[in-house]
Structure formats: structure tokens, C-alpha cells
Amino acid sequence: MNLNDYQTEFNKLIAQQSFSSDSHPQRNNTFSKFLDSGIPTKKWEAWRHTDLSFLNKNNFRVSRPDDSQIDSIDISNYKIANTYTIIIINGYFIEGSSVLPKELKVSTYTDKNNWNPKNKKENPFELLNASLSDSNIAIVIEPNASIEKPIHILFLCTGKDNLMINPQITMDISRSSSATIIEQYVSDTSSFFQNTSVFASIEKNASLNHIRIHSNSDETANISGLHVTQSDDSNYNYFQLVDGGALQRSDIYTDLEGKNATCSLSGLTLLDKKQHSATYITSDHIMPQCESSQNFKSVLNGHSSGVFNGRTIVREDSQKTNSKQSNKNLLLSDQAIMNSNPQLEIYADDVKCAHGSTTGALDNEALFYMQSRGINRKDSISLLIRGFVSELINDIKSEDLKNHLFTRFDRWLLNNNQ
Amino acid sequence: MLEIKNLHVEVEGKQILNGIDLDVKSGEMHAIMGLNGSGKSTLSNAITGRENYNVTKGDIVYKNDSIIEMEPDQRALAGIFMSFQYPTVIPGVNNTYFLRAAVNAKRKYNGQKEYDAASFLKLVKSKLKEVDMDSKYLKRAVNEGFSGGEKKRNEMLQLLCLEPELAIMDETDSGLDIDALKIISRGINNYKDKNRSFLVITHYQRLLKYIEPDVVHVLIDGKIIKSGGKELALELEEKGYGWLEQ
Numbered sequence: 001m002n003l004n005d006y007q008t009e010f011n012k013l014i015a016q017q018s019f020s021s022d023s024h025p026q027r028n029n030t031f032s033k034f035l036d037s038g039i040p041t042k043k044w045e046a047w048r049h050t051d052l053s054f055l056n057k058n059n060f061r062v063s064r065p066d067d068s069q070i071d072s073i074d075i076s077n078y079k080i081a082n083t084y085t086i087i088i089i090n091g092y093f094i095e096g097s098s099v100l101p102k103e104l105k106v107s108t109y110t111d112k113n114n115w116n117p118k119n120k121k122e123n124p125f126e127l128l129n130a131s132l133s134d135s136n137i138a139i140v141i142e143p144n145a146s147i148e149k150p151i152h153i154l155f156l157c158t159g160k161d162n163l164m165i166n167p168q169i170t171m172d173i174s175r176s177s178s179a180t181i182i183e184q185y186v187s188d189t190s191s192f193f194q195n196t197s198v199f200a201s202i203e204k205n206a207s208l209n210h211i212r213i214h215s216n217s218d219e220t221a222n223i224s225g226l227h228v229t230q231s232d233d234s235n236y237n238y239f240q241l242v243d244g245g246a247l248q249r250s251d252i253y254t255d256l257e258g259k260n261a262t263c264s265l266s267g268l269t270l271l272d273k274k275q276h277s278a279t280y281i282t283s284d285h286i287m288p289q290c291e292s293s294q295n296f297k298s299v300l301n302g303h304s305s306g307v308f309n310g311r312t313i314v315r316e317d318s319q320k321t322n323s324k325q326s327n328k329n330l331l332l333s334d335q336a337i338m339n340s341n342p343q344l345e346i347y348a349d350d351v352k353c354a355h356g357s358t359t360g361a362l363d364n365e366a367l368f369y370m371q372s373r374g375i376n377r378k379d380s381i382s383l384l385i386r387g388f389v390s391e392l393i394n395d396i397k398s399e400d401l402k403n404h405l406f407t408r409f410d411r412w413l414l415n416n417n418q
Numbered sequence: 419m420l421e422i423k424n425l426h427v428e429v430e431g432k433q434i435l436n437g438i439d440l441d442v443k444s445g446e447m448h449a450i451m452g453l454n455g456s457g458k459s460t461l462s463n464a465i466t467g468r469e470n471y472n473v474t475k476g477d478i479v480y481k482n483d484s485i486i487e488m489e490p491d492q493r494a495l496a497g498i499f500m501s502f503q504y505p506t507v508i509p510g511v512n513n514t515y516f517l518r519a520a521v522n523a524k525r526k527y528n529g530q531k532e533y534d535a536a537s538f539l540k541l542v543k544s545k546l547k548e549v550d551m552d553s554k555y556l557k558r559a560v561n562e563g564f565s566g567g568e569k570k571r572n573e574m575l576q577l578l579c580l581e582p583e584l585a586i587m588d589e590t591d592s593g594l595d596i597d598a599l600k601i602i603s604r605g606i607n608n609y610k611d612k613n614r615s616f617l618v619i620t621h622y623q624r625l626l627k628y629i630e631p632d633v634v635h636v637l638i639d640g641k642i643i644k645s646g647g648k649e650l651a652l653e654l655e656e657k658g659y660g661w662l663e664q
């Protein structure tokens with residue numbers, strides 16, 4: 001898509017009157033900012049390693065309300081046991097999701113007056129999301145509530161090709177409350193473009209487990225921005241699985257705005273063929289005594305390529321910061337490429353920071369050791385890759401979710417170790 | 419059981435073994451002694467089929483078949499086991515899970531029923547006692563955070579579970595304290611029987627206080643230059659290797 005194509009889609013959306021006209025000036029304003037900035041190219045520092053050619057080569061159209069009217073939808077494949085499920089199909093909320101507990105407020109809207117784009121970082125795709133956002137969800141957890149069952153938001157693209165979906169999610173985790181939220185992106189259509197923005201605010205002493213699963217079909221582009229702000233004593237755990245899509249890019253910003261907060265980010269990327277996935281993180285230690293960690297792993301096969309760009313900033317006043325970054329990558333083919341770049345920017349003196357990155361092929365010593373015990377080469381390779389990823393998945397607290405993730409991993413492995 | 423004939427082995431273009439002959443019969447225990455760098459581990463690796471250990475001449479025959487074209491796992495299934503001089507750490511792979519996978523691979527090969535997790539745990543726990551190993555090591559990743567001695571006990575544990583017919587012990591005694599040395603030798607002595615053979619590699623004579631090899635070979639520069647009874651080990655202890663090199 002080029003800028004003209006985006007303009008055409010924007011015009012369509014406005015004409016479609018999906019939104020109240022109140023929001024039009026703001027959308028117009030945001031969209032013209034997007035046009036001014038343009039689509040990132042490899043000349044942009046933050047996009048140097050991200051290959052957007054898939055997106056630029058293909059055309060997508062904004063979805064209409066009738067795109068969600070699909071005759072038969074079988075979501076059983078995507079269900080995760082023991083969760084509250086919210087279903088968004090082709091960009092539109094579907095009634096009949098779970099009955100939710102009263103401490104949990106979920107509103108979904110495509111128009112209304114509460115349209116409130118937050119574009120702190122002004123990344124072009126976030127501007128695009130703010131001007132086009134159609135499937136929006138606001139989750140509010142009341143103070144002192146602890147919601148045990150995970151809240152599962154299922155974004156499904158089905159039945160229609162070449163849609164462009166722009167979900168926007170806000171998560172407000174109020175004081176001393178806790179919850180688990182799963183965003184899952186899946187599809188059975190061959191092609192679409194999903195551009196998501198998520199804003200999470202974790203208030204004093206609150207805790208959020210956030211899991212994002214990008215399991216889209218091969219011919220899809222998935223761009224997502226995530227902005228997290230944390231208050232005093234809050235706790236944020238993030239895990240992402242990327243095992244689908246032609247193009248995937250995540251921009252994650254976590255702002256530790258309160259003291260004594262902890263933020264742990266982790267992720268597993270499984271790629272093959274010509275898939276491309278890039279994860280950009282900025283963990284900003286604005287206040288003292290916070291802990292942050294980044295623990296990301298990728299397994300790359302075929303001609304796939306990946307980027308890990310983890311940046312941790314420790315500001316002048318952020319004494320007693322404790323921060324760790326780790327990025328480990330396993331290359332299963334000679335043609336696969338990984339670009340790993342953990343960075344620390346430290347302006348305070350009393351801090352503990354560590355970072356490390358390794359990228360390599362399967363350990364031949366370990367393979368020989370296993371084979372010398374009678375395990376054939378193929379099974380040895382499976383054991384090694386499983387060992388590589390299991391540390392991350394085992395850290396997930398919910399057993400049902402863990403099983404779901406291992407099932408996805410096993411499926412990937414089956415296709416990639418033949 | 420094992421017949422090695424005029425074996426020449428090259429590693430990364432470097433000739434390391436220069437014509438080794440060895441005949442280990444069922445129930446026999448042979449010791450191979452030699453200084454560091456003489457080719458002992460190269461011989462073990464060639465027998466177990468490690469990548470890049472190329473046989474350029476000669477043959478390795480196990481139970482009457484040449485094995486030099488066989489994959490390492492096929493050799494293991496046929497009954498060959500090596501206790502590694504430097505056991506490999508495998509992060510993320512649970513020790514018990516790994517051991518069960520190995521034992522089940524062998525049982526499958528032999529047409530036996532595979533163990534489930536519970537029945538296997540029973541088996542392992544009984545073997546643990548024989549090597550005097552704490553059960554906490556079962557919960558760890560393979561060899562991860564194990565001391566040198568613990569790694570060697572773990573090798574011995576694998577041997578006891580896999581029940582090989584030919585066991586190659588590559589410097590299993592090196593770096594062990596006296597208690598661990600006694601445990602490992604007791605393990606070897608209990609395991610040995612008329613259908614099982616051992617190739618025990620060492621460069622110290624001290625292990626031979628606890629085990630009784632039928633034959634002792636001296637390896638220098640990739641060749642066996644002398645073979646004899648246990649008294650040869652004592653002679654080496656007294657005189658060193660120098661007198662043999664002439």
C-alpha cells in the first residue's frame with residue numbers, strides 16, 4: 001500500500017459513518033500527521049532492520065460492519081480453557097461472549113464519544129491506528145479486585161480476504177487489583193493487515209499478566225504498539241508468542257513512573273519460510289528502586305529473519321534500579337538471519353544492570369551426547385529446541401495457557417523438524 | 419564383542435590414531451592407559467561415531483558387524499555406551515525426561531514396552547542408590563550445575579539404566595575424590611558380567627586398585643605400543659611412560 005491507498009481507505013471509513021462525526025476532526029488531524037510522516041523506510045534508524053516490503057506490496061481495505069456477518073464461525077480451535085472470552089471478528093465485536101464478573105468492566109465501541117487516541121510516541125503506524133481504529137476495547141478492573149480467570153480477547157479474521165483491522169485496547173488496572181489478559185490474533189483467511197495499539201495503565205500496587213499471541217496465517221502483516229505505564233509497587237508481566245504472519249513488528253514501551261515497580265517482558269518467536277519479525281522495546285526507568293527484565297528468544301528456520309532491539313534507559317534519579325536483558329536465538333538454517341541489539345543507557349550510578357545476547361546453531365556436542373544415548377537425530381533436535389523454549393513457557397502461571405502455548409510450539413516443531 | 423583392526427582416524431585433517439588393533443571379548447575388561455593427548459578420547463569417539471572423527475583406514479567391528487558407517491544412536495541402540503570424559507550440559511532438558519527418552523528409545527528398539535513417567539521414576543530411584551546420588555539431580559537440566567564428580571555419577575546412572583553390553587569409560591576416574599572413585603568402581607564391578615565388556619580409559623593407575631582389568635594397553639601417539647596384564651599398570655606407575663617411548 002502507498003499513501004494514496006491509505007487515503008482512499010480513510011475516506012471510505014469516514015464516509016461509512018462508523019464513527020460519530022464528533023471524532024472526525026481529530027481523526028482528520030491524526031491522519032494528516034500520518035501522511036506527513038509517511039511510511040517508514042530502511043533509512044529510518046528505528047526501521048533499519050524491519051522489512052516492510054510485504055505491507056508495501058499488498059493492498060488491504062478497511063472492514064465494514066457487514067464483514068463480521070459470517071454464517072458459521074467455529075472458534076473452538078482458538079478457545080483457551082477457563083477464560084472469559086471476548087470475540088472480535090473481522091474488526092467487530094460479537095455479542096455472546098462470556099458473562100463477566102462485576103469488578104471487570106469491558107466496553108467495546110467503534111464510535112461513541114469515548115474515542116480517545118493516545119499517541120505519545122507518534123510512530124506512523126500508531127497514527128494510522130488512531131485515525132482508523134475500528135475495533136476498540138476498554139477494560140477496567142476495579143480497585144482491590146482480583147480476577148482469577150484470564151480475560152481472553154480473541155481477534156479472528158475469517159471469511160474475507162485483504163481486510164485491514166485496527167484494534168485499539170486500553171487496559172486500566174486499578175489500585176491493588178490484579179488480572180490476566182490474553183490478546184490472541186488468529187485467522188483462517190489468507191491475507192490481512194492488522195495494526196494494533198494497546199495502552200495499559202497499572203496503578204499503585206496493581207498487577208497485570210499480559211499475554212499476546214500472534215498466530216496469524218502466512219500472508220498477513222501484524223504491527224502492534226504497546227504502551228505501559230506503571231505506578232508505585234505495581235507489577236507487569238508480559239509474554240508474547242509470535243508464530244505466524246509474513247510480517248510482524250512490535251513496539252513496546254514500558255514507563256516505570258512509580259517507585260518499587262517490577263516489569264518483566266519476555267517473548268518467544270518461531271519463524272520459518274520468509275517470515276520476518278521485529279521486536280523493539282524501550283524500558284524506561286523514570287523512578288528509583290524498580291526492577292525490569294527482558295528475556296526474549298527466537299527460533300528461526302528457512303529464510304526467515306528476526307530483530308530484537310531492547311533498550312533500557314535508567315534515568316538520573318532512578319537509583320537502585322535492577323535491570324536484566326537477555327536475547328537468545330537459535331538458527332536452524334544457514335539462510336536465517338537474526339539481528340540482536342540489547343542496549344543499556346544508564347544515567348544513574350547506584351544500579352545493577354546486565355545484558356547478554358547469543359545467536360547460534362544447534363549445539364552439536366549436545367546432539368552427539370543425546371544420540372550416543374540412543375535417541376535418534378530428529379528426536380534429539382526436538383528435545384534441544386523444546387529445552388530452549390520451555391524455560392520461557394514454563395514461567396507462564398496458568399496451566400491452560402501453558403498447554404495452549406506448548407500445543408502451538410509442538411505444531412510448529414512438527415513442521416520444522418522433518 | 420569388539421574388534422578393532424588397524425584403525426586410522428583423522429580429526430579435522432589431522433591424523434590422530436595410527437593403526438590400532440584391539441580385541442575385547444565378551445565379559446572382558448580392558449584398560450587403556452596413556453598420557454594426555456595420546457588419542458584415548460579419539461578412540462572412544464571413533465567407536466561411538468562422533469562427527470568429524472573420520473576412519474581413514476581399518477575397521478571397527480562390533481558383534482561381528484562393521485559399525486563405522488552407523489549413526490551414533492544406532493551404535494548406542496546396538497549396545498555401545500560411552501561415559502564421557504567431559505559430559506555435556508544440555509540447558510532446558512530435564513535430566514529424568516532425557517534419561518527416560520533414552521531408555522524408551524532402547525526399549526522400543528528391542529520391542530519392549532516403553533516406561534511411563536511413574537514407572538520410570540521407580541526404576542531411576544533404585545539406580546540412584548547404586549551411585550549414591552541425590553534425587554535432586556533428577557529435577558535439574560542434564561548436567562546443569564553438576565560438579566565434576568556429580569557429572570560422572572550421572573554418566574554411571576545412565577549406564578545402569580541403559581544396560582549396554584560394551585561400556586567405554588573415558589577417564590571416569592579423573593578428578594574424583596576417593597569416595598566417588600570407590601562408588602564408580604563398585605558400580606563397574608557390580609555391572610560387569612560374562613556378557614558385558616568394559617573398555618576403561620585412564621591415565622592414572624589408582625583406579626586399577628579397585629577394578630581388575632584382564633588386559634592393560636599403553637597408548638602413545640595414537641598407537642598401542644604395549645599390552646600386558648595388570649602388572650603393566652604398576653610398572654607404568656613406577657617408571658612412567660618414558661621407557662616405552664624409545
Ligand SMILES: Nc1ncnc2c1ncn2[C@@H]1O[C@H](COP(=O)(O)OP(=O)(O)O)[C@@H](O)[C@H]1O
Nearest residue numbers: 429430432434453454455456457458459460461
Ligand atoms: N576435535 C579435535 N580437533 C582437533 N584436534 C583434536 C580434536 N580432538 C582431539 N584432538 C587432538 O588429538 C590428539 C589426541 O587427543 P585426545 O584423543 O583427546 O587425547 P587423550 O584423550 O588421550 O588425552 C591431541 O593432540 C588433540 O589435540
Ligand SMILES: [Mg+2]
Nearest residue numbers: 458459503589
Ligand atoms: Mg581424553
